Amino acid sequence: MNKSTRDVLFASLFAVAAFAVDAAFSLGLSSYAVSALLDPLFEFTIPLLLVDIGIMLMNSKVGAIELGIISALLYALSFLFFLVPGMVVSGIMMSVLGALLGFRTRKGAVANSTAFSLINGELSLLMGGILLGSSGILKVTNTILILLFPVFLIEGVAMGFLSFSLFSYLVRAGLIKEGNLKGHEQVRETKGTLD
């Protein structure tokens, strides 16, 4: 059927799901006001997992960009402007990485997840320092930007591996049938049956 409509639909579904979880964290705990450092740390747990699964499911270059733009629009609507540029840039970056490494391979999943967390984390810290003022409990300085780099890296890599294992579970369960499923059939033979 019409693949562009499918991409828009899936991108909006997963962007809204990830945004809802992240907004519950950042608005409910008002982490953006306490310090600009707290928001990315919460964002790269469950919301990042949802974004990863959405991108692996869509398996298209346009879909990744659309997911970034839709989530940027959602954040702009709820006045969290410091997250907007990171979302757009990381959407484009994930599209490029997916085209190079493949969206559904282990390498591609980890690379996409890491790119999302690194770009979003650093850019949202920078923009949060500019827009919200760096006068929170913890100030945003160059040292903190460098110190938090490995934290974002570890979060992104961990969520990439987790999302890959969840996706191959979905393939083994028989939910996803179309598209490129090369790396996932080996998992079925080695891991045995499901219960």
Place this chain on the structure above:
Amino acid sequence: MRLFNVLSGIIYGFLMVTSALLSNGLVTYLLSIPLVVNRWKVVVLEAILITVSTVLLLITGRIYFYPFTLRGMTFLNLFLIASTRLDKSSLVDLAGERGVPVVVGLTYYPYLTSTARELLFYAKARRKSPLSISLPLVVVLVRTAYDLWNSYVIKLSGEFKRGHLKLGVHDYLLVLTGVVGLFLSLVMRF
């Protein structure tokens, strides 16, 4: 439960969003509660979130950020109203084929939450911990997306009948609520 026409829904949404952006969002949030009151768990969760965030903002001395939380909760309520209280056949009448993806997108979250509730019910009946259903929840998330996509593909071939765009008394009441919200938010500034 009355379903609202899409025309009155669009006007109501526009008025509510405008009043939320112009004011601090308290009046708009309170006016949006009666339409989601049948989902009282959501309302309780929102109240807890607002309380926690206000307390944290008071502690850190940044109370001037509190409209953000209220606006976010208002937008969440508006999304819930759009997905549960909207007459979807009127939306298809208005927009034709192009309205179908919107209908599918709006149907996603009620359908997902009802399926997740069933999952939680069966996990409870088998005395499993609620944490153990995280993997099945992902499966439900993806399966729901695929199911709705399949239903969208099937529905595309059908005829879209005209003649559902009739406004009732409750539609005018909805628009009136939006107008009242706009005026109250312009008058009550604090």
